Amino acid sequence: MRLKVAVYWGCVIPTIQYGYEMSVRAVMPKLDVELIDLNNISCCGTPVKSVNMPAALYLASRNLALAEKTGLKNLFLPCNGCYLSLSEAQHLLSHDEELKERVSTLLKEENLQYNGSTRIWHTIDLLHDLVKEEKIRKAVKHPLTGLKLAVHYGCHVLRPSTLQMVDDSEYPRKMDDLVEWLNAESTPYPEKLDCCGALLLLSHPDAAFTFSGLKMKAVQEWGADALVVSCPSCQMMFDMRQKSAAATIGAKLSIPVLYYTQLLGFVMGIETEKLGLHLNRSPVDELLRKAGLISATASP
């Protein structure tokens, strides 16, 4: 059965985190998920929330309205920030008539309408609950037997549980399952729910890098072979800025960091360049070598 979903990429993924977009576009059709890109979209509202909450709500609602226009029931949001913003908007608009009316008036400027008929999904629950175990296990060509992987969910798809979220806020399991379906082991580690610090990066960079650095140090010390993420901001902190984090906390960090969809595509036998794995800054070649998926002589 083929599943058609609207996809909203947000700001961070299509402007710099190309590895996520490439791997999602490469993996999903092979799992019978057809992605329909939305037209005319804008920022989800997250960066505006600190400055002007009503304007942030308007931005989130606008994108939900654009998704409704496609007539598709399911909307896929690969970015955690976008997921929280749109989930919160759905909650507010269904609980507060006055707010809904104010937003509706603004949406009319562009002939848009919000009805609240869309179901939102993130990469984690889309793969876990819609694609499901059987299909994922079947797609695995190179099982990751013997590898220990640490998963990082990212704050904004778990909290607050008063909104629709992808998993339990304190004991999430879905991403662990996803990793185990590839025959890898999901490393239990106490720092699993810790924040990456991305939202402090611009105002307090040293603090932000201490957040990400301490988490990676822990992951390394627990013996994980890699850190698996599914949020573009977290990936930026752990992968792109791993060296800055190491310098800030004064530790040697060398942990491969990659998106779950990159890992998945990789075990499905998709070429690394199609998954954007050549864009990761962290030592992912080490992981691929350990998994026996590239030869030991391949240059880093």
Place this chain on the structure above:
Amino acid sequence: MQSSVVENLKIIMPIKASFTIPISMSITDLTSTKRPDSALRLKVQAMIGEQKPYNCFQCIRCTSGCPSMKMLELKPHEIVSLAKLGFIEELLTSGILWTCATCLKCKERCPQAVAPADLIFALRNLAVEKEVKVPESFLHSLSAILETGFIQKPQNTVTRKLERVNREKLGLPEFHEPDEKFKAAFFKALEQSQEE
């Protein structure tokens, strides 16, 4: 809704035992002659959803799990306490509001269903409205969105082999900004919220 807020405040306000004096926060010395501002207090409460600060009994669960507490001395329970009492100006000018990483653990774990993170967002909004010093990066994102619809345009990047690439070279479809009508509508949304 509004009247029940006032009723609750009447009950709670005489009890000041829960108030803790902030020691390490860079907030104005509260032993000064500064008096609480109840109008601003009500304004902040109206800005946040159903999770109001007056339910807080200072169990400090929020602060114990706050990652910014370890690094930047953010203490969510003190922010709640000060907001509850009406020391809003002190909060706006302290700069501590901008140390929150928005991990939302405080909102998730509060046994009284208070949401310190929501309160921090409301106070940040108010700091912007009152033109108190605000980290530039936040305003920068806003002007980028007004201009292009997103926080930034697609950036060039490099591979691990230091090869310069962009969306096109990576085989990704063209990136589109929203059309002109968006700007006008977003501008209106910003203006409208300033009027209230």
